[in-house]
Amino acid sequence: MQATAHARHADRLHAATEMGAVTLRAADLDSMVRYYREGVLLEVFSHTGDRAVLGRGATPILILEHAPELKHAPRGSAGLFHTAVLYETQEDLAAAVYSVATLYPELWTGSADHLVSQAFYANDPEGNGVELYWDRDRTEWSWTHGLVEMDSLFLDPRAFVEEHLTESALVNPQSRPGKVGHVHLSVGDVETARAFYVDQLGFEKTSELGSSALFVSAGGYHHHMAMNVWNSRGAGLRAPALGLGLVRIEVPTADEIGALADRMRHYGVSSSDDGRTVSFDDPWANRIEVTAADSSAA
Numbered sequence: 001m002q003a004t005a006h007a008r009h010a011d012r013l014h015a016a017t018e019m020g021a022v023t024l025r026a027a028d029l030d031s032m033v034r035y036y037r038e039g040v041l042l043e044v045f046s047h048t049g050d051r052a053v054l055g056r057g058a059t060p061i062l063i064l065e066h067a068p069e070l071k072h073a074p075r076g077s078a079g080l081f082h083t084a085v086l087y088e089t090q091e092d093l094a095a096a097v098y099s100v101a102t103l104y105p106e107l108w109t110g111s112a113d114h115l116v117s118q119a120f121y122a123n124d125p126e127g128n129g130v131e132l133y134w135d136r137d138r139t140e141w142s143w144t145h146g147l148v149e150m151d152s153l154f155l156d157p158r159a160f161v162e163e164h165l166t167e168s169a170l171v172n173p174q175s176r177p178g179k180v181g182h183v184h185l186s187v188g189d190v191e192t193a194r195a196f197y198v199d200q201l202g203f204e205k206t207s208e209l210g211s212s213a214l215f216v217s218a219g220g221y222h223h224h225m226a227m228n229v230w231n232s233r234g235a236g237l238r239a240p241a242l243g244l245g246l247v248r249i250e251v252p253t254a255d256e257i258g259a260l261a262d263r264m265r266h267y268g269v270s271s272s273d274d275g276r277t278v279s280f281d282d283p284w285a286n287r288i289e290v291t292a293a294d295s296s297a298a
Contacts (some may be wrong), residue, residue: 011202011263012202012203012204012218013201013202013203013218013249013251013256013260014218014219014251014252014253014256015218015219015220016218016219016251016252016293017218017219017224017249017250017251017252018179018180018224018249018250018293019179019180019181019182019183019224019225019247019248019249019250020060020180020248020249020250020289020291021053021055021060021061021062021063021180021248022061022062022063022080022083022180022183022244022246022247022248023062023063023064023065023244023245023246023248024062024063024064024065024080024083024124024126024128024243024244024245025065025066025067025070025241025242025243025244025245026064026065026066026067026126026242027066027067027068027070027126027242028125028126029050029052029064029065029066031125031126032052032064032124032125032126033047033052033054033064035104035107035124035125036054036062036064036124037054037174038099038103039096039099039100039103039104039122040085040096040099040100040130040132041056041092041095041096041099041173041174042054042055042056042061042062042085042174042178043055043056043174043175045060049066050065050066050067051063051064051065051066052064055178055179056085056174056175056176056177056178056179057175057176057177057178059177059178059179061083061085061178061179061180062083063245063246065245067242067245070240070241070242071241071242072126072127072241072242072243073238073239073241073242073243075231076231076232076234076235077186077232077235077238077239077241078185078186078187078188078232078235078236078237078238078284078285078286079185079186079232079238079241079243079244079284079286080128080129080183080184080185080186080243080244081129081184081185081186081226081228081230081231082121082128082129082130082131082183082184083128083129083130083131083180083183083184084119084130084131084132084133084180084181084182084183084184085130085131085132085133085178085179085180085181086133086134086135086178086179086180086181086182087132087133087134087176087177087178088134088176088177088178089134089169089176090118090134090160090164091164091165091166091168091169092134092169092173092176092177092178093118093120093132093133093134093164094160094161094163094164094165094166094169095165095166095169095170095173096120096132096173097120097132097157097160097161098161098165098170100120100122100132101157101161104122104125107122107123107124107125108121108122109121109122109123109129111155111156111157111160112152112153112154112155113151113152113153113154113155114133114150114151114152114153114222115136115141115142115149115150115151115153116135116136116140116141116148116149116150116222117133117134117135117136117222118133118134118136118155118160119131119132119133119155120132120133120155120157120160126242126243127243128243128244129184131184133181135181135222138220141222146204146205146206147205147206147207147208148206148207148215148222148223150207150215150222181224182221182223182224182225182226183224183225183226183247184225184226184227184228185225185226185227185228185244185247185282185284185286186227186228186229186230186231186232186235187227187228187229187232187235187282187283187284187286188229188232188233188234188235188236188283188284189211189229189233189234190208190211190212190213190214190227190228190229191211192283193214193227193282193283194214196282196283197214197216197225197227197282198216199267200263200264200267200269201260201263201288202218202260202263203216203217203218203224203225204216204217204218206221206222206223207222207223209228211229212228212229212230213226213227213228213229213230214226214227214228224249225247235284236284237284237285238284238285238286244286244287245287246287246288246289247286247287247288247289248288248289248290248291249288249289249290249291250290250291250292250293251290251291251292251293252292252293252294253292253293253294254275254276254292256292257273257275257276257277257278257290257291257292258275260278260290261273261278264278264280276291276292277289277290277291277292278290
């Protein structure tokens with residue numbers, strides 16, 4: 001996959017597309033802020049009233065909104081599978097893995113070597129999935145017929161921490177770089193997800209697991225988004241609930257917003273467009289907001 005090809009096609013997202021901050025609706029805002037600050041090692045950029053913005057370096061990663069009037073979604077619903085926080089180095093990842101495992105061992109769910117990345121999994125205090133991961137260099141990824149090779153191989157979290165944790169990574173870790181690497185959703189069926197996220201929104205398919213999971217990206221990344229039916233096959237529209245509030249995608253320029261707005265109109269997708277941001281729902285009422293990077297803000 002070549003970036004120049006992505007930039008030229010009006011039916012595809014630009015090669016420089018990135019994921020923006022994910023919004024979660026929380027029942028206990030203070031507990032959630034504490035988990036993401038002390039465990040995931042995000043910095044609290046702001047915490048005013050019913051809203052907190054957290055990130056790393058200068059990059060917002062999570063926006064937490066207090067919504068005590070909402071309930072948890074029923075089992076089997078569409079929504080968030082996990083938010084994946086990408087750390088720049090293995091040392092930074094090891095610090096976060098150590099912190100989550102030490103402070104919140106009951107929320108730990110697993111780990112895997114995916115060939116393109118090393119990943120560790122947990123839940124937050126309200127059951128939202130979290131992935132903490134580091135990418136191998138793109139030169140080490142293997143592609144065949146446009147699809148990236150990924151797997152789920154054994155990865156020992158204790159050995160990883162022992163090998164990579166450094167004292168410097170634990171000193172003011174929130175100031176070190178990081179971002180949302182990808183967002184993984186629970187959906188009702190993969191074919192509908194492919195039609196929406198690939199044909200209409202403009203990602204490219206990078207991997208799939210039969211009819212159970214789909215991985216998509218822009219610019220040859222292994223995946224910016226994924227959709228699976230492992231806990232949600234057959235799910236319909238989401239009702240208002242705790243958990244996922246908004247998925248943000250950032251494209252480089254307002255011209256890309258114009259092209260996307262045109263695609264949404266062409267496919268009859270109801271959306272709002274102010275020239276800098278296009279907002280719409282996916283087929284399961286997961287809210288998506290695509291913004292030009294130079295206009296995005298926490």
